[in-house]
Amino acid sequence: MKTHNSVKLFASAMLGAALCGAGPIHAATLAISCGAVGQELEFCKTGTEAWAKKTGNEVKLISTPNSATERLALYQQLLAAGAGDVDVFQIDVIWPGTLANHFLDLTPYAKDVVKNHFAASIQNNTVDGKLVAMPWFIDAGVLYYRKDLLEKHGAKPPQTWQDLTETAKKIQDAERAAGNNQMWGYVWQGRAYEGLTCNALEWVASYNGGTIVDDKGKITINNPQAVAAVETAAGWIKTITPEGVLNYTEEEARGVFQSGNAVFMRNWPYAWSLAQGPESAIKGKVGVSALPKGGADGRSAAALGGWQLAVSKYSKNKELAADLVMYLTSPEEQKRRAINGAYNPTIESLYKDQEVLKAVPFFGELYDTFTSAVPRPSTVTGSNYNQASNQFWNAVHAVLSGRAKADASLGQLEGSLKRMSRGGKW
Ligand code: GLC
Numbered sequence: 001m002k003t004h005n006s007v008k009l010f011a012s013a014m015l016g017a018a019l020c021g022a023g024p025i026h027a028a029t030l031a032i033s034c035g036a037v038g039q040e041l042e043f044c045k046t047g048t049e050a051w052a053k054k055t056g057n058e059v060k061l062i063s064t065p066n067s068a069t070e071r072l073a074l075y076q077q078l079l080a081a082g083a084g085d086v087d088v089f090q091i092d093v094i095w096p097g098t099l100a101n102h103f104l105d106l107t108p109y110a111k112d113v114v115k116n117h118f119a120a121s122i123q124n125n126t127v128d129g130k131l132v133a134m135p136w137f138i139d140a141g142v143l144y145y146r147k148d149l150l151e152k153h154g155a156k157p158p159q160t161w162q163d164l165t166e167t168a169k170k171i172q173d174a175e176r177a178a179g180n181n182q183m184w185g186y187v188w189q190g191r192a193y194e195g196l197t198c199n200a201l202e203w204v205a206s207y208n209g210g211t212i213v214d215d216k217g218k219i220t221i222n223n224p225q226a227v228a229a230v231e232t233a234a235g236w237i238k239t240i241t242p243e244g245v246l247n248y249t250e251e252e253a254r255g256v257f258q259s260g261n262a263v264f265m266r267n268w269p270y271a272w273s274l275a276q277g278p279e280s281a282i283k284g285k286v287g288v289s290a291l292p293k294g295g296a297d298g299r300s301a302a303a304l305g306g307w308q309l310a311v312s313k314y315s316k317n318k319e320l321a322a323d324l325v326m327y328l329t330s331p332e333e334q335k336r337r338a339i340n341g342a343y344n345p346t347i348e349s350l351y352k353d354q355e356v357l358k359a360v361p362f363f364g365e366l367y368d369t370f371t372s373a374v375p376r377p378s379t380v381t382g383s384n385y386n387q388a389s390n391q392f393w394n395a396v397h398a399v400l401s402g403r404a405k406a407d408a409s410l411g412q413l414e415g416s417l418k419r420m421s422r423g424g425k426w
Contacts, residue, residue, distance in 0.1 A: 028317045029058040030324060032088040033075070035307065036063045037250055038270045043341050044090075051327045057320060067249055068092050069193040072386060075099065084314040087321040091133055093124060093306040094194075094378035094385055100127035104311040107131045109322045116331070117346045118371070124379065125308055132310055134329040135346035137337065139305030140373040141202050141291055142366065144257060144265040144275065148285040149175065157289045161206070161232055164264060164292045168240040171263045180261070185240030187253040188266040190400055195249050196393040197376065198303035199266060203229035205301035205374045207294030212392055213377040213417065217424045221392070222414035229294055230406040234399050246401050258282060266291065268305060272360060273342040288362040290369045304373035306346070338363070344370060381426050391416050 034044035041063055048059040064071045072095065078086055079102040091099060110131055114122050121135035143164075145157055153171045158164035168185025175183040189195035205211060209225030237243055245253070250267055257265035258274065260281040265271070275286045290300040309328055311321040327333060335350055337343040339359040350356050357364045378385040395413040398404040418424065 027057050028320050029060060030087045030315075030317055030321055031060045031062055031085060032090070032309075032324070033062045033064050033086050034090050035066075035071075037066050038254070038274055039341050040270070043337055043343070047328050047333055047337070048324065050333075051324050054327075055320070055323070059324065062086055064090070066251055067191070067193045068195065069386075069390075072098075072194075079312070079314075082314050084312065084316050087312055087315040087317055088325055089310045089312060090136070091308050091310050092194075093121075093139075093304065093308065094376050094389075096125050096127050096132050096308070097378055097382040098385060099310070100130065100132045102310075102313055103130075103132040104313055104315075104318055104322065105130035105132065106134055106311065106322060106325065109326050110134060113326075113330075116349065118348055120375075121306070121308075121346045124375070133308035134310075134325050136307050136309050136329050137334070137343040138346055138370060138373075139268040139270075139307075139344065140302035140366075140370050141198060141266055141305075142269060142302065142362070142369065143289050143291050144267060144271060145287045145289065146171075146263050146282065146285055147287040149263055150287070157287060158264075158292045160295055160298070161203070161292045162295070165232075165236065165240060168263050172240060175263075182261040184242050184256065184262045186236060186264045186266075187241060187245060187248065187256045187262045189248055189250055189253055190237075190241075190245040190397070191247050191249055192393050192397040193249065194389060194393070196396060197389045198305060200230065200233070200392065200396040201303050201374060201376060202266075202291055202301050203233050203294065206291065206298045208298055209294075211374060211377055213381055213388065213421075213424075213426075215377075215380060217380045217421065217426045219414055219417045219421065219424055221417070222410045225294070226410055227406045230396055230399050230410065232294075233396075234402070234406065237400055237402075246397065269342045269344050269360070269362075271342075272362070273340065288366070290366055300369070302369050302373040304375045306344070381421070384420060384426055388417055388420060391420070 034041055052059050117135050125133045149171050155167045158167055172183050172185040189199050204226045207225040207229040209223055209229050210220035212221045214220050253265055253267055254271045256262050258280050276283055291302055293300050309325040311318055315321045331347050334345040334347055338345050338356045342360045351363055351367055381388050391413055395409045399406045399409050
């Protein structure tokens with residue numbers, strides 16, 4: 001674990017107050033764990049620096065692994081030790097049920113502002129009546145495409161996965177023939193980790209194949225639509241998708257797309273501001289749409305992701321840590337992050353803010369995609385979620401890598417989820 005960029009700032013106002021005899025100043029040092037995918041660490045640094053300056057404290061940043069799965073393992077280690085070394089944890093939307101016992105109830109700090117956040121986010125973060133984390137940003141899977149290449153080859157953004165497969169193949173082959181041997185049709189996240197659960201849930205839900213486990217806890221994954229969805233994805237490997245995707249997380253997919261070597265990419269909104277950034281090979285050439293439907297009767301399904309901020313129960317500075325969390329999740333800070341980093345606000349009114357919409361037009365155009373995104377079954381499976389998801393991504397990964405057939409693999413998965421949940425009781 002690396003510690004980056006300590007923020008050392010004593011505000012002159014505080015110094016002034018001390019000199020005027022306002023009592024002793026005990027500036028505290030807080031530690032926050034931040035994501036480091038894309039520009040996350042940079043935004044965490046500038047946000048916490050502003051708070052440090054305002055309050056006369058210090059904040060250390062603890063950077064975490066890019067894979068959500070590895071990050072959870074690290075947090076579980078830290079929290080099980082009960083050490084107060086990290087005051088604020090950035091936690092995934094699927095973790096409140098698993099980690100709730102380690103976090104402070106933020107209700108007293110947040111009671112006046114919870115109404116400004118999406119109700120579903122607040123509900124997701126409320127465990128046994130306690131608000132264990134404040135929503136920071138939402139994620140939903142979207143489709144990135146090369147506007148210029150689609151135009152050049154007379155194609156439109158795809159409506160169904162079949163359209164995507166055909167368009168990707170046609171453009172990939174034509175571009176290769178014209179000299180770009182590196183060109184691929186479609187890149188996404190296929191490593192055996194939580195990101196694959198998100199991608200595969202999107203395929204399955206888009207074919208009306210359910211959400212692995214339904215709201216009541218019933219295991220629904222072994223059905224013909226789910227089998228068709230996973231088979232379709234397996235068919236992409238080596239035809240429109242490089243085999244290397246089986247080891248891609250978000251950043252590997254973005255690397256290929258942003259260097260100009262893919263027609264389509266599935267990713268989260270953060271990739272927008274980087275793809276449009278000064279160092280991008282494809283600046284100005286990128287479009288964003290909802291993900292394709294699973295056939296004419298299917299629907300477009302985006303997995304719901306996102307990150308929250310929680311205060312550790314073992315922190316020695318709980319009040320200050322809660323103040324930092326409230327600052328970072330405030331409308332001002334969420335607006336700054338939306339405009340400059342394309343992080344989806346959890347505050348509804350920011351989706352009507354003209355400056356936000358100008359910087360990230362698809363926040364407006366795809367508003368419904370964000371508000372109707374499909375949650376993973378983390379609430380109903382509670383602390384079993386990670387294990388259940390692990391079984392799911394492994395079952396899908398086996399099919400993608402040609403080691404198993406979709407019907408057999410999902411059939412087996414159903415059996416192991418039944419055992420894990422004692423027949424769906426979880
Ligand atoms: C994004 C999402 C998160 C998800 C992860 C999977 O970070 O916000 O919810 O678990 O991707 O890779």
